Amino acid sequence: MTSPEPTPDATPNASADDRANSPGTKAPADLIITRCTALVHDDHEQIGFVEDATIVVRAGRIETITTGSVDLSAADHPAPGLSAAEHIDARGQVAMPGLVNCHTHTPMVTLRGIAEDLPIEEWFNDFVWPIESNLQEKDVELGARLACAEMIRGGVTCFADHYFSMDTVAAVTAESGMRANLGQAFFSSQGAEGREQSLDFALRHRDTADGRITTSLAPHAPYTVEDADLAAAAQLAREHGLLVHIHASENRDQADTSLARHGRTPIEVLADAGLLDTDLLIAHGTGIMERDLPVLARATGRIAVAGAPRGYLKFAWPTTTPVRALRELGIPVGLATDGAASNSSLDVWESMALTALVQKFTEGDPRWLTSRQALHHATLQSARAVGLGEEIGSLAPGRRADIILVDVSGPHTQPVHDLAATLVHSARSGDVRTTIVDGRVIMRDRELLTLDVPAIVREMNERMPALIDRSHGKRIQDYDT
Amino acid sequence: MTSPEPTPDATPNASADDRANSPGTKAPADLIITRCTALVHDDHEQIGFVEDATIVVRAGRIETITTGSVDLSAADHPAPGLSAAEHIDARGQVAMPGLVNCHTHTPMVTLRGIAEDLPIEEWFNDFVWPIESNLQEKDVELGARLACAEMIRGGVTCFADHYFSMDTVAAVTAESGMRANLGQAFFSSQGAEGREQSLDFALRHRDTADGRITTSLAPHAPYTVEDADLAAAAQLAREHGLLVHIHASENRDQADTSLARHGRTPIEVLADAGLLDTDLLIAHGTGIMERDLPVLARATGRIAVAGAPRGYLKFAWPTTTPVRALRELGIPVGLATDGAASNSSLDVWESMALTALVQKFTEGDPRWLTSRQALHHATLQSARAVGLGEEIGSLAPGRRADIILVDVSGPHTQPVHDLAATLVHSARSGDVRTTIVDGRVIMRDRELLTLDVPAIVREMNERMPALIDRSHGKRIQDYDT
Numbered sequence: 029m030t031s032p033e034p035t036p037d038a039t040p041n042a043s044a045d046d047r048a049n050s051p052g053t054k055a056p057a058d059l060i061i062t063r064c065t066a067l068v069h070d071d072h073e074q075i076g077f078v079e080d081a082t083i084v085v086r087a088g089r090i091e092t093i094t095t096g097s098v099d100l101s102a103a104d105h106p107a108p109g110l111s112a113a114e115h116i117d118a119r120g121q122v123a124m125p126g127l128v129n130c131h132t133h134t135p136m137v138t139l140r141g142i143a144e145d146l147p148i149e150e151w152f153n154d155f156v157w158p159i160e161s162n163l164q165e166k167d168v169e170l171g172a173r174l175a176c177a178e179m180i181r182g183g184v185t186c187f188a189d190h191y192f193s194m195d196t197v198a199a200v201t202a203e204s205g206m207r208a209n210l211g212q213a214f215f216s217s218q219g220a221e222g223r224e225q226s227l228d229f230a231l232r233h234r235d236t237a238d239g240r241i242t243t244s245l246a247p248h249a250p251y252t253v254e255d256a257d258l259a260a261a262a263q264l265a266r267e268h269g270l271l272v273h274i275h276a277s278e279n280r281d282q283a284d285t286s287l288a289r290h291g292r293t294p295i296e297v298l299a300d301a302g303l304l305d306t307d308l309l310i311a312h313g314t315g316i317m318e319r320d321l322p323v324l325a326r327a328t329g330r331i332a333v334a335g336a337p338r339g340y341l342k343f344a345w346p347t348t349t350p351v352r353a354l355r356e357l358g359i360p361v362g363l364a365t366d367g368a369a370s371n372s373s374l375d376v377w378e379s380m381a382l383t384a385l386v387q388k389f390t391e392g393d394p395r396w397l398t399s400r401q402a403l404h405h406a407t408l409q410s411a412r413a414v415g416l417g418e419e420i421g422s423l424a425p426g427r428r429a430d431i432i433l434v435d436v437s438g439p440h441t442q443p444v445h446d447l448a449a450t451l452v453h454s455a456r457s458g459d460v461r462t463t464i465v466d467g468r469v470i471m472r473d474r475e476l477l478t479l480d481v482p483a484i485v486r487e488m489n490e491r492m493p494a495l496i497d498r499s500h501g502k503r504i505q506d507y508d509t
Numbered sequence: 510m511t512s513p514e515p516t517p518d519a520t521p522n523a524s525a526d527d528r529a530n531s532p533g534t535k536a537p538a539d540l541i542i543t544r545c546t547a548l549v550h551d552d553h554e555q556i557g558f559v560e561d562a563t564i565v566v567r568a569g570r571i572e573t574i575t576t577g578s579v580d581l582s583a584a585d586h587p588a589p590g591l592s593a594a595e596h597i598d599a600r601g602q603v604a605m606p607g608l609v610n611c612h613t614h615t616p617m618v619t620l621r622g623i624a625e626d627l628p629i630e631e632w633f634n635d636f637v638w639p640i641e642s643n644l645q646e647k648d649v650e651l652g653a654r655l656a657c658a659e660m661i662r663g664g665v666t667c668f669a670d671h672y673f674s675m676d677t678v679a680a681v682t683a684e685s686g687m688r689a690n691l692g693q694a695f696f697s698s699q700g701a702e703g704r705e706q707s708l709d710f711a712l713r714h715r716d717t718a719d720g721r722i723t724t725s726l727a728p729h730a731p732y733t734v735e736d737a738d739l740a741a742a743a744q745l746a747r748e749h750g751l752l753v754h755i756h757a758s759e760n761r762d763q764a765d766t767s768l769a770r771h772g773r774t775p776i777e778v779l780a781d782a783g784l785l786d787t788d789l790l791i792a793h794g795t796g797i798m799e800r801d802l803p804v805l806a807r808a809t810g811r812i813a814v815a816g817a818p819r820g821y822l823k824f825a826w827p828t829t830t831p832v833r834a835l836r837e838l839g840i841p842v843g844l845a846t847d848g849a850a851s852n853s854s855l856d857v858w859e860s861m862a863l864t865a866l867v868q869k870f871t872e873g874d875p876r877w878l879t880s881r882q883a884l885h886h887a888t889l890q891s892a893r894a895v896g897l898g899e900e901i902g903s904l905a906p907g908r909r910a911d912i913i914l915v916d917v918s919g920p921h922t923q924p925v926h927d928l929a930a931t932l933v934h935s936a937r938s939g940d941v942r943t944t945i946v947d948g949r950v951i952m953r954d955r956e957l958l959t960l961d962v963p964a965i966v967r968e969m970n971e972r973m974p975a976l977i978d979r980s981h982g983k984r985i986q987d988y989d990t
Contacts, residue, residue, distance in 0.1 A: 137920075137924075138924065140926065140935060141924075141925065141927040141931055141934070142926040144879065144880060144930045144934075145875055145877075146875055146876070174920050174923065175920075177920035178919075178921045181919070338866065340870075341866035341869055341870045342865075342869060342875065342934075344869040344873050344874055344877075346873060372930065372934035373921050373934070373935050375921065384823075385822035386822065388626075388823060388824075388825040389821075389826075392825050392827060393825055394626055394627055394823065394825040395626050395627070396626075437962075437963075439655050439658035439662060439965075439966075440659045440662070440663070440855070442618075442962070443619065443621065443966065443973065444622065445620070445621065445622040445623040449622040449625045450621075450622055453625075453853035453854070454621060454849075456938070456939060457921075457937070458937060458940075481919070481920050481923075485920075485923045488924055489924060492924065496926075
């Protein structure tokens with residue numbers, strides 16, 4: 029087992045309180061987690077596990093990770109020189125980087141289960157887009173709250189959201205304690221106003237919520253945003269140093285239609301618009317073709333793809349995100365769930381397992397997408413996908429303290445012969461006991477500390493009849509790729 | 510929503526205590542569950558839900574299911590005429606038939622995660638079969654106990670087990686409170702003794718554990734059991750009225766090899782042996798071919814297939830169980846997990862969701878294998894697969910009281926637009942709160958009442974070094990289809 033030794037005393041973000049550096053005189057840390065097994069990455073980004081680890085958190089960041097025995101006789105002072113405002117004894121639990129949901133539409137949890145067992149055309153045109161024409165700020169607020177509750181309980185600490193009324197989602201993100209990259213979606217059918225609002229949102233909310241919120245420009249997709257608007261978005265992204273988050277080549281049909289209508293694949297459309305020379309998060313990409321690979325290889329921006337395999341199976345799309353080809357190009361593939369209206373859940377843990385299973389099946393290779401590869405997608409690759417590759421995605425000194433504690437003592441996760449396999453293939457999102465973002469505990473022993481689920485559900489159900497009414501015959505957009 | 514009205518007063522198995530039938534004078538029931546939403550089947554086996562249901566259990570069977578308000582002011586007397594030794598208030602929970610794991614090898618949980626990311630040949634020949642040559646009764650006992658604990662916590666009330674040392678598994682089944690169909694596996698390499706032991710086991714244990722244990726003859730597979738032994742097994746099954754449980758056409762390679770070597774598919778081998786004229790449970794069947802369908806159509810026995818899709822994905826097999834073709838033949842497909850050494854878990858809830866997802870994908874049809882179809886596989890089809898189609902698999906008067914209560918109040922299962930979709934695609938095995946077998950509560954509010962997981966795991970880990978030692982170079986069998 030690879031067990032790289034983390035540097036025990038690196039304090040790259042030492043605060044003023046840390047100047048007195050000798051043990052015993054140091055100011056108390058904010059949080060100490062003891063006796064866990066910690067998932068770490070070595071210098072080659074190989075996944076390893078450190079037994080009996082102690083993680084010290086100060087000012088929202090991991091200060092140190094050490095291994096070895098710690099005296100727990102005094103709860104407030106777990107070891108000489110180690111004192112903290114909060115101490116978590118995590119015996120029997122695995123500490124790992126919080127999961128990142130690299131592409132979702134949080135408010136769509138409101139529509140979970142409303143349009144089942146349908147092809148995507150009917151799902152969009154007959155249900156989702158008609159219903160979304162009724163959408164009020166309050167629906168977005170309640171949906172985002174419920175989504176955050178679900179994600180926190182499933183060990184997700186950060187999400188990339190692409191939707192409407194994003195001021196509201198930003199407020200909920202702040203309230204929930206989560207980290208997020210947020211983008212206000214726009215279509216060309218909105219005229220220039222949609223793009224301007226997306227930019228305005230991105231600039232106003234960038235680095236808010238104590239830095240937990242970052243932002244993107246969010247053109248919806250090449251089939252709903254015209255070339256000139258895509259090019260304008262690329263220009264704005266470069267000018268303002270913003271990530272662009274877009275749906276593209278979601279499925280093979282879209283790619284085929286794009287080729288037939290415009291002689292170019294959706295990826296080629298992005299390239300022509302200059303979007304491959306920006307930092308770009310592409311949602312889905314199951315329609316990425318062989319001819320797209322050299323185009324992607326020439327990209328000068330940091331390109332990433334978010335894969336949400338559950339929905340592709342449910343829509344019966346013929347292909348899945350081409351993880352192997354993208355890896356050969358050095359393009360990270362982050363884990364995602366899409367919205368719950370198509371995916372049925374925001375369970376990134378399930379996305380991790382399904383990514384491994386579906387990749388093995390579609391590549392016809394049981395040796396491909398091992399558990400350690402799946403954990404690499406879940407950690408560093410997902411962090412990179414949302415533009416936070418230096419801040420989150422690994423448990424290492426200096427990184428933001430986005431940490432989850434996972435109980436592997438249950439009968440379904442025992443015995444443990446290979447902890448990576450246990451985590452990917454046997455553990456479930458419900459095994460996450462504790463969720464920590466920026467050093468703050470937002471779920472403790474499965475109790476949510478920032479959100480009130482029964483109150484959210486009660487209010488949501490009161491509003492439901494008005495929200496799901498489709499008698500008006502309107503829809504916000506047509507799905508016609 | 511289809512909400513068939515169950516007959517409120519059918520008491521097909523009334524005991525002597527029931528003779529005084531007027532309300533108020535009736536002897537107390539054993540268990541009453543009130544205020545749940547109950548999953549029921551109508552006369553056409555369509556899935557429906559009854560709101561505000563009351564389920565009365567007596568002598569291990571469901572006596573009545575009624576709907577409507579029940580006075581809960583006195584806990585011991587929830588309604589006039591309704592008194593019970595035990596009362597469960599199941600507000601906000603869904604009562605459904607316990608899940609059935611139609612093909613597993615319970616003791617193999619001991620090897621969960623020991624042979625990962627490998628093709629099946631290496632998995633068998635380099636890990637599983639060498640390790641199984643070390644297997645002691647005690648390993649089987651601890652493995653079966655841990656497996657039962659995992660299954661009870663996942664809402665599984667019945668399993669079909671195909672393994673060695675099955676006397677021990679029978680004792681654990683009795684102790685756990687679960688229901689099972691058990692078969693002692695045999696190979697032709699054991700000579701006639703293997704088959705005789707399998708028969709002896711089946712006859713000795715049939716209808717034991719208060720009727721919760723039924724038995725099968727369990728030839729391993731056409732590639733390890735010769736034609737004459739298969740024919741002898743068929744003869745014994747007919748003679749003794751036993752189910753036969755066998756692996757067959759597990760994957761396409763096995764079918765191709767069988768054709769190349771013997772000019773017959775594995776299904777044709779079964780037919781020639783007379784096994785299709787017995788009641789037969791075929792594990793996997795992902796290699797079932799077009800030419801097998803008329804052969805299966807001519808079967809005079811009750812044939813069923815158990816599908817465990819997770820393992821097929823993990824081994825990167827090119828096909829999955831042909832559910833659609835089997836349905837056209839009227840052959841039930843039950844849900845299964847196989848052993849945890851290949852499947853990583855005994856999570857039948859996950860098998861239910863994966864069956865729906867993988868079927869949509871492989872058929873290229875999002876309308877196929879709807880949530881209601883998945884629930885039909887999980888209930889009546891699974892019950893039929895293990896030979897208990899008249900006893901379990903639906904909540905109806907006269908059926909055995911194998912009931913699970915599922916909490917759908919969590920943020921990941923709200924709101925509920927379509928309860929069938931919520932159960933199949935959003936709920937998880939961890940949402941099962943209470944597991945009841947034969948009217949006896951064996952998990953209450955997630956607490957296991959018959960098994961001690963920490964003690965099992967402790968003892969298992971002590972024995973592990975001896976069990977997993979492969980230095981002897983032996984194996985119990987060769988995988989060479």
